[in-house]
Amino acid sequence: MVFSSIKFLWVFLPVTVIASACVRPLKLKNLLLLIASLIFYAWGNPVHLPLLIVSILINYAAGRLIDPAEGARRKAYLVLALVLNLGLLGYFKYTMFALRILDRLLPVSLPQVEVALPIGISFFTFQSLSYVIDLYRGQIGVQKNPLDLALYISFFPQLIAGPIVKYREVELALKERSVSLEDFASGFRRFLYGLGKKVLIANQVAMAADTVFDAAVLPALPYAWLGALSYTLQIYYDFSGYSDMAIGLGRMFGFHFNENFDYPYTADSVRHFWRRWHISLSTWFRDYLYIPLGGSRHGTLRTYRNLLIVFALTGLWHGAAFTFVFWGLWHGAFLLAERAGLEKVIARCGPLKYVYTMLVVVCGWVFFRAGSFFKALSFLSCMFVPAASGAEYAFMMPPPVVVAFCAGLLGIGGFQRLIRAGKLKAGRLAGSLAEAACLLVVLMLCILLLTADTYNPFIYYRF
Amino acid sequence: MVITGILRRQAFKEELLYVNAVLHRDFLKMSPNGDVILGRDGWFFYKGRQDPLEDPLADYAGTNLFTEEELARIAGNMTRSQEKAAQAGAVFIVVLAPNKERIYPEYLPEGYGMPAENARIRQVADYLRAHTSVPVIDMTPVLSTYRDVHPEERLYIRHDTHWNFQGSYLAANEILSYLGDPLPPLSALNRVEVDAPVGDLSILMGFGENYKGETEEYLTEFTDHYATETLSTTYEHAYVNDAETPHRSLLVAGDSFSVSLMPYLASHFGRAYMNFHYNYDEQMIAEHQPDVIVYEVLERFLSYMLTFEL
Numbered sequence: 001m002v003f004s005s006i007k008f009l010w011v012f013l014p015v016t017v018i019a020s021a022c023v024r025p026l027k028l029k030n031l032l033l034l035i036a037s038l039i040f041y042a043w044g045n046p047v048h049l050p051l052l053i054v055s056i057l058i059n060y061a062a063g064r065l066i067d068p069a070e071g072a073r074r075k076a077y078l079v080l081a082l083v084l085n086l087g088l089l090g091y092f093k094y095t096m097f098a099l100r101i102l103d104r105l106l107p108v109s110l111p112q113v114e115v116a117l118p119i120g121i122s123f124f125t126f127q128s129l130s131y132v133i134d135l136y137r138g139q140i141g142v143q144k145n146p147l148d149l150a151l152y153i154s155f156f157p158q159l160i161a162g163p164i165v166k167y168r169e170v171e172l173a174l175k176e177r178s179v180s181l182e183d184f185a186s187g188f189r190r191f192l193y194g195l196g197k198k199v200l201i202a203n204q205v206a207m208a209a210d211t212v213f214d215a216a217v218l219p220a221l222p223y224a225w226l227g228a229l230s231y232t233l234q235i236y237y238d239f240s241g242y243s244d245m246a247i248g249l250g251r252m253f254g255f256h257f258n259e260n261f262d263y264p265y266t267a268d269s270v271r272h273f274w275r276r277w278h279i280s281l282s283t284w285f286r287d288y289l290y291i292p293l294g295g296s297r298h299g300t301l302r303t304y305r306n307l308l309i310v311f312a313l314t315g316l317w318h319g320a321a322f323t324f325v326f327w328g329l330w331h332g333a334f335l336l337a338e339r340a341g342l343e344k345v346i347a348r349c350g351p352l353k354y355v356y357t358m359l360v361v362v363c364g365w366v367f368f369r370a371g372s373f374f375k376a377l378s379f380l381s382c383m384f385v386p387a388a389s390g391a392e393y394a395f396m397m398p399p400p401v402v403v404a405f406c407a408g409l410l411g412i413g414g415f416q417r418l419i420r421a422g423k424l425k426a427g428r429l430a431g432s433l434a435e436a437a438c439l440l441v442v443l444m445l446c447i448l449l450l451t452a453d454t455y456n457p458f459i460y461y462r463f
Numbered sequence: 464m465v466i467t468g469i470l471r472r473q474a475f476k477e478e479l480l481y482v483n484a485v486l487h488r489d490f491l492k493m494s495p496n497g498d499v500i501l502g503r504d505g506w507f508f509y510k511g512r513q514d515p516l517e518d519p520l521a522d523y524a525g526t527n528l529f530t531e532e533e534l535a536r537i538a539g540n541m542t543r544s545q546e547k548a549a550q551a552g553a554v555f556i557v558v559l560a561p562n563k564e565r566i567y568p569e570y571l572p573e574g575y576g577m578p579a580e581n582a583r584i585r586q587v588a589d590y591l592r593a594h595t596s597v598p599v600i601d602m603t604p605v606l607s608t609y610r611d612v613h614p615e616e617r618l619y620i621r622h623d624t625h626w627n628f629q630g631s632y633l634a635a636n637e638i639l640s641y642l643g644d645p646l647p648p649l650s651a652l653n654r655v656e657v658d659a660p661v662g663d664l665s666i667l668m669g670f671g672e673n674y675k676g677e678t679e680e681y682l683t684e685f686t687d688h689y690a691t692e693t694l695s696t697t698y699e700h701a702y703v704n705d706a707e708t709p710h711r712s713l714l715v716a717g718d719s720f721s722v723s724l725m726p727y728l729a730s731h732f733g734r735a736y737m738n739f740h741y742n743y744d745e746q747m748i749a750e751h752q753p754d755v756i757v758y759e760v761l762e763r764f765l766s767y768m769l770t771f772e773l
Binding site: 398455458 | 482493511514664666669
């Protein structure tokens with residue numbers, strides 16, 4: 001199931017909210033939310049539910065074993081947990097990728113194996129690992145109640161698309177939490193912002209991006225840019241929209257998750273971009289990979305190596321293909337360059353530093369979306385080298401897509417940061433009746449669009 | 464009631480789809496369904512390819528012409544059908560019905576141009592006339608001519624793919640004229656305004672079973688002896704006409720465009736029966752003992768002529 005569906009909005013969410021509100025004891029509430037989360041996961045993936053449960057059991061057992069142990073034994077249990085978690089992730093997500101690589105390297109032809117990817121496995125695996133590692137480090141207390149740990153790992157707001165919630169963010173809330181009307185209302189408002197971002201902006205500009213990227217022919221220069229910019233907006237509004245929905249939903253049930261996006265497209269350097277984009281993932285890599293590798297404490301060369309490893313793996317985390325790894329390294333390379341002195345140079349360039357950052361980001365997204373390395377390079381050349389021929393798409397942007405595109409550009413974050421800094425009077429509207437009315441309109445439009453999406457009648461049913 | 468509505472299906476789904484369709488048609492000026500073109504003045508056109516053999520846009524632009532070999536195959540099928548009909552003592556007629564946009568291109572939105580002259584439907588008609596003795600009636604000229612003389616009358620339904628009462632009357636009369644037994648001319652007939660039937664295209668758009676404000680003109684007094692419908696299912700229609708002498712029998716293998724021809728054709732036959740071409744069976748000739756067999760094909764289904772044979 002996904003948040004942006006009629007089943008979720010019309011049935012699952014109201015039922016879960018009402019049921020949770022009717023139940024008093026916290027233990028029962030947690031159990032109810034756990035059952036709801038498992039149903040949520042199983043709805044789209046009944047086959048993979050056992051995998052999720054197995055993952056939860058492994059991590060519960062690991063926690064119970066690590067906690068009382070010391071020294072080499074403690075470390076051994078950690079390593080076992082790491083191997084099992086990463087093994088599962090590696091098998092389900094990267095087997096086909098690995099086989100493809102080996103197939104190209106080895107003289108013999110390897111059998112093609114089909115492994116279905118369980119939804120959310122990257123998220124809940126990393127989440128479980130954070131629990132186990134933080135426990136090993138003594139930063140959190142062990143969770144003796146398997147149901148509570150299960151709720152932490154599988155809680156439906158963040159199970160499928162993040163943010164990657166650290167155990168200490170919810171450790172207290174699992175034992176004790178309350179939901180005031182204010183919390184509930186603000187959570188619901190946050191959820192609606194996210195829903196609107198996903199359905200009214202991301203889904204619309206996606207159509208323009210798909211037209212250009214999925215075509216068999218290369219686009220003319222202006223259309224290449226329109227396609228790339230559309231995808232840039234799509235991925236931000238889609239991903240941050242989901243995070244908004246997750247954070248909003250969490251708040252509606254009394255959980256406070258950390259922010260996952262902080263207007264990344266208003267960053268003035270690639271380094272700052274990564275402080276604002278998918279924050280939960282970059283902090284995860286910082287805490288559990290970069291710092292253990294030594295971080296920036298062992299000289300420039302080691303730092304560069306560590307950064308490149310982290311970014312290669314960040315890319316790989318997003319998808320099992322070289323284009324994703326390359327995307328990660330693309331960002332890593334610019335980060336290195338900025339460390340080496342580029343950042344000081346661009347800091348003196350005034351507004352050009354924003355242009356520089358967005359150029360890096362937009363070109364990076366081309367690698368992310370294009371589907372193959374070669375196609376990405378061809379696409380980029382269409383963007384920068386005017387060609388004699390290139391496909392034109394007169395009908396690429398019907399009115400709703402144009403509106404979504406413009407709204408997307410306006411909502412990038414400039415206004416929001418000014419509001420946050422108290423420089424715009426519009427900030428007074430937050431929490432007001434006017435905002436609520438607008439969000440209600442957003443909700444109705446989303447329901448309208450989502451309903452129409454599922455309607456695909458057959459013209460010949462009467463024939 | 465609301466709860467069971469929610470549980471059984473999404474509550475207000477039809478209402479939401481209707482609102483969505485209205486918003487798209489009136490406000491966004493675009494079609495909510497990728498298979499339907501929103502034309503001018505509330506005209507809808509079908510561009511989908513829900514049937515794997517159809518491609519209405521290619522039909523219109525003339526980009527899907529048959530090869531020589533395919534035309535020969537069609538000719539062979541039609542010739543053999545004619546022979547089989549003759550053995551049973553029947554006349555075999557091929558009828559080709561044009562897609563709506565061929566007759567009303569001016570209602571398409573900008574960018575589609577005019578319908579190609581050298582298109583499939585013309586190709587098939589010309590080839591069969593040149594290489595076989597099968598009578599072929601392409602309805603494009605009779606519909607276009609009437610439309611030019613009477614531009615105030617509509618021959619197709621606006622929110623549907625099909626020809627309306629007038630369009631089907633003209634087509635049926637062409638067939639009957641060929642058989643030497645015409646009905647009165649369309650312009651002489653009495654009309655009664657009725658609510659338009661449910662439109663296949665308006666359903667695709669999400670308007671549901673009612674499409675408000677559309678009317679059609681039902682034709683009356685075109686004959687002294689109306690046939691009585693004795694069978695009406697999804698695919699079959701049968702008529703009996705005791706008043707009709709001589710008691711000739713009609714068999715039609717066609718599609719949904721034949722359905723609206725039947726009341727008019729049946730008025731000049733003692734018995735008339737139609738079924739869809741993919742349900743056709745040789746048994747039908749034995750069962751209905753036809754004097755006339757009509758094979759009707761809609762322009763976007765011309766590919767089916769490659770495999771149809773009586």
